[in-house]
Amino acid sequence: MxxxxxxxxxPWPLRVMHWLNAVAIVMMIGSGWQIYNASPLFGFTFPLLIxxxxxxxxxxxxxxxFLWLLVANGLAYLLWGWLSGHFRRKLWPISxxxxxxxxxxxxxxxLPHQRGRYNAVQRLLYAGVIVAGIVVVVSGLAIxxxxxxxxxxDLLGGYVVARYVHFFAMAAIVGFLVIHVLLxxxxxxxxxxxxxxxxxxxxxx
Amino acid sequence: xxxxxxxxRRLLGRALALGAVTALPACNYEDPAHxxxxxxxxxxxxxxxxxxxxxxxxxxxxxxxxxxxxxxRPPRFNAFYDISQAPxxxxxxxxxxxxxxxxxxxxxxxxxxxxxxxESQITRLICVExxxxxxxxxxxxxxxxxxxxxxxxxxxYVSFQCADGYYSSIDMASALHPQTILALDFLGxxxxxxxxxxLRLRIPTKLGFKNPKSVMSMSVxxxxxxxxxxxxxxxxxxxx
Numbered sequence: 001m002x003x004x005x006x007x008x009x010x011p012w013p014l015r016v017m018h019w020l021n022a023v024a025i026v027m028m029i030g031s032g033w034q035i036y037n038a039s040p041l042f043g044f045t046f047p048l049l050i051x052x053x054x055x056x057x058x059x060x061x062x063x064x065x066f067l068w069l070l071v072a073n074g075l076a077y078l079l080w081g082w083l084s085g086h087f088r089r090k091l092w093p094i095s096x097x098x099x100x101x102x103x104x105x106x107x108x109x110x111l112p113h114q115r116g117r118y119n120a121v122q123r124l125l126y127a128g129v130i131v132a133g134i135v136v137v138v139s140g141l142a143i144x145x146x147x148x149x150x151x152x153x154d155l156l157g158g159y160v161v162a163r164y165v166h167f168f169a170m171a172a173i174v175g176f177l178v179i180h181v182l183l184x185x186x187x188x189x190x191x192x193x194x195x196x197x198x199x200x201x202x203x204x205x
Numbered sequence: 206x207x208x209x210x211x212x213x214r215r216l217l218g219r220a221l222a223l224g225a226v227t228a229l230p231a232c233n234y235e236d237p238a239h240x241x242x243x244x245x246x247x248x249x250x251x252x253x254x255x256x257x258x259x260x261x262x263x264x265x266x267x268x269x270x271x272x273x274x275x276x277x278r279p280p281r282f283n284a285f286y287d288i289s290q291a292p293x294x295x296x297x298x299x300x301x302x303x304x305x306x307x308x309x310x311x312x313x314x315x316x317x318x319x320x321x322x323x324e325s326q327i328t329r330l331i332c333v334e335x336x337x338x339x340x341x342x343x344x345x346x347x348x349x350x351x352x353x354x355x356x357x358x359x360x361x362y363v364s365f366q367c368a369d370g371y372y373s374s375i376d377m378a379s380a381l382h383p384q385t386i387l388a389l390d391f392l393g394x395x396x397x398x399x400x401x402x403x404l405r406l407r408i409p410t411k412l413g414f415k416n417p418k419s420v421m422s423m424s425v426x427x428x429x430x431x432x433x434x435x436x437x438x439x440x441x442x443x444x445x
Contacts (some may be wrong), residue, residue: 039335056334057438058247064440065250146331147268147410147445148261159329159337 008197009116014086015194017077024070025173027052027062032170034059041167067140074133094123113187116200129176136169251440258442264382268409268445271327277338280392282399283413285371285433291398292368292419299403301387302422305364308355315389315403321345321353324386328409330416331445333434342407344388348381356425364430365406368419373432375408375415376442384409387420412443 010018030052037045038056053059081087098120105111106121118126142152142162156162184191192198240248282288300312325343332338351358358381364374379385388407389396396402401418408416414434424430435441 035335039332057434060333060440061247061251061438064254065247068250068253143335145261145445146329148263148266150266150269159331163335 007200009193009200010197011084012197013080013084014077015197017073017080018194020069020073021077024066024073025177027066028070029170029174031059031062031066035063036167041163064144071137074137078130090118091123091127094127095120096124099124113190115193115198125176125179129173132169132172132176136166136173139163139166139169142166247438251438254440255442258444259376259378262376262378262410262444264378266410268328268384271329271339273327273341275339276327276341276392280340280400281336281338283332284369284399284418286369288399290369293398294368294403294419294421296395296403301404301420303354303424304422305424305426306357306360307425310354318345318387318389318404322349323389325390326384326386326407326409328384328407330409330413332413333439333443341392342386342388343390344386344404344407346383347385347387347406348383350387351380351425360425361427362425362430364424364426365417365420366422366424367417368421371417371419371433372430373406373415373417373435374430374441375406375411379408379410379444382408382410410445412445414439415443 030050033046034051034053035056037048037051038059048054051059053062102111102120106119111119111121138152139156139162141149142156143159143166146153146159146162153159153162156165282291284291296315299315301314301318302312303310322345323343324346325341327339327341329337329339347363351363356363358377360377362374363377363380364372366372375385385406385408388401388405389403391397391400396405398419401416401420404420405418406416406420414432431441432439
C-alpha cells in the first residue's frame with residue numbers, strides 16, 4: 001500500500017504525452033476547420049478567427065504537419081497504456097450501470113472527486129475519447145489516401161462517408177474537450193498533478 | 206503582415222481556438238518569397254510528407270473505377286478563373302511540345318496522339334478542397350508515351366506547362382502508373398476548353414490540381430519545377 005501511494009497520480013510519460021497531445025489536437029482541430037470551410041459538409045462554416053492557417057493551403061500544411069505528432073504520440077500512448085497496465089488500472093472496469101447514477105450525482109456536484117481514481121463517468125469518457133481518437137485518425141487516413149490506403153476508405157463506407165465520419169469523430173473530441181476543460185475549471189486542483197505529477201492519496205500523511 | 210488588432214472580439218476568438226498558436230506571426234504562407242520560421246517548418250514537413258507519400262505509393266495499387274451510371278452529371282468546372290476565361294486552343298494547329306531528357310523531342314499533333322493506343326477510365330477526381338466527382342476520360346497512357354518518345358524514365362520529374370499559365374509537375378513513379386493518361390476525351394467526346402481541351406493530364410492517384418488542363422508542353426528532368434498551387438503552399442506530391 002505504501003509502495004502504491006508513492007506512485008504519482010500522473011506518471012511522467014503520461015504527462016509528456018498529455019501535453020504533446022494537447023498541442024497536436026488543437027492544431028489538428030483548428031487547421032481541420034480551415035479545411036472544412038473549403039467544402040462544407042453542412043450549412044455552416046467555422047469563423048476564420050478560430051481556424052488555423054488563414055487559407056486552405058496553409059490549413060492543409062498545418063494539418064499534415066501535426067498529423068505525425070498526433071499519430072506518433074497517440075501510438076506511444078496506446079502502447080504505454082497497455083504495457084504499463086495504465087488502462088487496466090485506471091479505466092477498467094467500465095461499469096455502464098453506474099454511469100446514470102454517478103452522472104446525476106456529478107451534475108448536482110454531489111460526486112466527490114477522488115485523487116487518482118476515475119469514477120464511472122470519467123472512465124466512460126476517457127475510453128470514449130480514445131475510441132474517437134482512433135476513428136478520427138483512421139477516417140483521416142481514409143480521406144487523405146483513398147487510393148493507397150483504400151482498405152480504410154472501404155472500411156468506412158467510401159470516400160464521401162469517410163468525410164462525415166471524420167467530421168463526427170472531430171465533433172466527439174471537441175465535445176469531450178469542452179467537458180474536460182470545464183471540469184478542470186470547476187475542480188482546479190486536478191491541473192497541477194497533470195503538470196508536476198502529484199501524489200496519490202495516502203502519500204500525503 | 207497584418208496589423209496588430211487588439212480588440213476584444215479578436216482576443217476572444219483566439220482564446221477560443223486555445224490558440225497562442227494562431228498568433229504565431231504569419232503562420233500562413235503569406236509571402237512565399239520571404240519565409241518566416243513557421244513557413245520553414247511547414248515547408249520541411251511538406252517535404253517530409255512528399256517522401257512519405259512516395260514511399261507509400263505503389264504502381265500496382267489502382268485507383269477505384271466506377272460504372273457509367275455513377276458519373277457526375279453535369280460535370281463540375283473548377284479552375285483559378287471563371288469558366289468564361291478558359292483558354293481556347295485551336296485543335297487543328299495544336300502541337301504538344303517536348304523538352305528535357307527525351308530522345309525524340311519532335312512535337313505531337315492531336316491526330317498523331319489519337320493514332321496511339323488509347324486507354325479509357327471511369328475514375329474519381331478528388332479536389333484538394335474535399336469534394337469529389339466521377340468522370341470518364343480516355344487518352345494515351347503517359348507511361349507508354351514516355352517510352353515511345355525515348356524519355357529517360359530514371360529522371361525524377363515530369364513537368365507540364367499549360368495554355369492558361371498553369372503549370373505542375375509529378376514524380377516519375379506516378380507518371381508511369383498505368384492509370385496516368387494524357388487525356389484527349391472526356392465523357393465520350395473531345396475535351397472542351399472548360400475541361401482542358403485539347404489535352405490534359407488525368408492522374409487519378411493524385412488530387413485534382415495535379416491534373417493540369419490544356420497542356421501545351423511537357424518536359425522530363427531532374428530539376429524540381431514546382432507548380433502553380435504548389436509554389437503557394439500546396440503539398441507537391443498530393444497523392445491520393
